[in-house]
Amino acid sequence: MTHLNQETIALHTGQTVDPITKSRAVPLYQTTSYVFDDTEHAASLFKLQASGYLYSRNANPTNAVFEERLAALEDGVAGFAVSSGQAAILIAILTLAQAGxxxxxxxxxxxxxxxxxSKTLPRFGVTVRFVEGTNLQEVEAAINEKTRAVFTETIGNPSLQIADIEALAxxxxxxxxxxxxxxxxATPYxxxxxxxxxxxxxxxxxxxxxxxxTSLGGAIIDGGTFEWKAPRFKTFIEPNELIGDRSFVEAAGEKAFITKARFELGHDLGATLSPFNAWLFIQGLESLAVxxxxxxxxxxxxxEFLVQHDQVEWVNxxxxxxNNQLHLVEKYLPKGAGSIFSFGIKGGLEAAKAFINNVELLSHVANVGDSKSLVIHPASTSHSRLTAEQQLASGVTPGLIRLSIGLEDIEDIKNDLTQALQKATNAVGVLK
Structure with missing residues (x-):
């Protein structure tokens, strides 16, 4: 079959049925290393002259299924699974940018x-110029001869600013x-x-x-369409003695970026995704659409429930x-804008804290995207390392509450929000 839809890709792509056991499920290859045929075979693997596995820090068969499946869902050519989302961002950026x-x-x-x-990359000599993403003139003005990438989030966290991806590209x-x-x-769904x-x-x-x-992990997906032949990217097009005096473009073609990321920083930094977590993420992909x-x-x-609630001041x-981003939602998110949003309640910061302290069904944790509903106060947690000015620039106000709505019965979620809002209002009333 030459064309498969999202739900089918999430269940089948990347797996070749094991020829010995005929296992229907993707096997978990919990191994560190792989047997080489001979010394020539080993050398060819290390120089990217042959395909195969040499060590699970570089690649693993279970991880490979997950990488191929996620890349297919994103319409990319290849993927590289790593130990966390932060590792994915760091490896992607440092594959593109060097000191200076x-x-x-x-x-x-x-x-x-x-x-x-703002703090860590400058220690590596890489400068990041922050811009207002909705101001395309400001974005373009910030690019100069030293620029190696433009970075954005499809849906900003927690501002929910929708990126105009086509314009930024x-x-x-x-x-x-x-x-x-x-x-x-957003996920590829x-x-x-x-x-x-x-x-x-x-x-x-x-x-x-x-x-x-349950599992920490991250992934980088290569679209395979960027021309790495520009002078800015000499490390992609110059011969590299570690891979037989070929360039990454020569060695990997459209997969040059992801191959470079895996072979260099993936190998050297060791931010490896465990095969067990890759196996769990495969299970996650199978139910992602549902x-x-x-x-x-x-x-x-x-x-919609919170918008109508008399104790709620605003909902984003x-x-x-x-919302003034409806045109971007229609273009980039026609199936919906995800399950994460923010709101503020009457009484400001103290009321927000009281609300979070009184939820019963919702979980107060530093995470999103769980099947369970979650809540947090970003200004004092996920964005607490930012200055007040940086928080405002990223869309975080002192009283902002972030919700990640899960899969519980909707009436149960509403009931918990209602009782927590009432307790928060009462608490602020006592404080006053």
Whole structure:
């Protein structure tokens, strides 16, 4: 079959049935190493002159199924699974940029990403220029001869700013740099950045792809369309003695980026995804479409419920009628805007804290994309390392509450929100 739809890809792509056992499920290859045929075979693997497995820090058969399946869901050519979403971002960026070079990033980002870009990457000599993602002129003005990528999130965390991926890709390509998109909040079920011109996609597979809050992981997907022949990317096109005096473009063609990421930083940094976690993520992919559909239904219902609640001051969910991003939702997220959104309640910061302290069904944890409904106060947790100015730039206000709506019965979710809102109002009344 030459064409498969999303749900079928998520169940079948990447697996070749084991010829000995005929196992229907993908086997878990819990192994560190692999037997070489002879010394020549071993040498050829290490120089990328032959395909196969040499050590599970570099590649593993279970991981390979997960990588191929996720790449197919994103319409990419290849993937590389790593130990976390943060590792995926770091390896992707450092594969593109070296000391003395720069990245342009939209500022509506997850707090950990913002800190990585503002604090850690400068220690490696890489400068990140933050821009307002909705101001395309500002984005373009920030690009210079040192720029090696433009970075954004499909749905900003927790601002929910929807990236105009096609416009950002056009700007990036006009300057011969790739667009890197974090698609964690959307998943490939809701949005495929590569189809709108993005070149590289990253995921925290910990979230919706795993889906059950059990496993840490990340992934990088190569779109295979970027021309690495630009002078900015000499390390892609110059001969490399480690791979037989060939360039990565010569050795891997359209998969040059992901091959370089895996062979260099994947090998040297050792941010390896365990085969067991890859196996769990394969299970997650198999139910991704079903879960995400229900996540969206539940989130929409909760957002509409909170809009009508007299103790709620505001709700930020992209598909609400008053949201000014509806045109971007229609273009990039036609199946829905995910299950994560934010809101504020009357009484401000103290009321927000009281609300979170009084939920019973919802879990107060630093995660999203779980089958269970989750809540957190970003200003004091995920974005607490940012200055007040940086928090505002990334869309975080002091009283903002972030919800990740799960798969519980919708009435049970509403009932828990109602009782927590009432207790929060009472608590603020006592404080006053």
């Amino acid at each position: 070079e720069e990245i342009v990033a939209t500022n509506a980002l997850y707090g950990g990403t913002y800190t990585l870009f 056009t700007i990036a390509h006009r300057h011969d740099v790739p667009l890197v998109v974090d698609n964690t909040f 809701l949005s495929k950045p590569l189809t709108f011109g993005a070149d590289i996609v990253v995921h925290s597979t910990t979230k919706f792809i795993g889906g059950h809050g 879960r995400v559909r229900q996540h969206v239904v539940n989130a929409q219902a909760v957002a 969910y992209p598909t609400l009628p008053e």
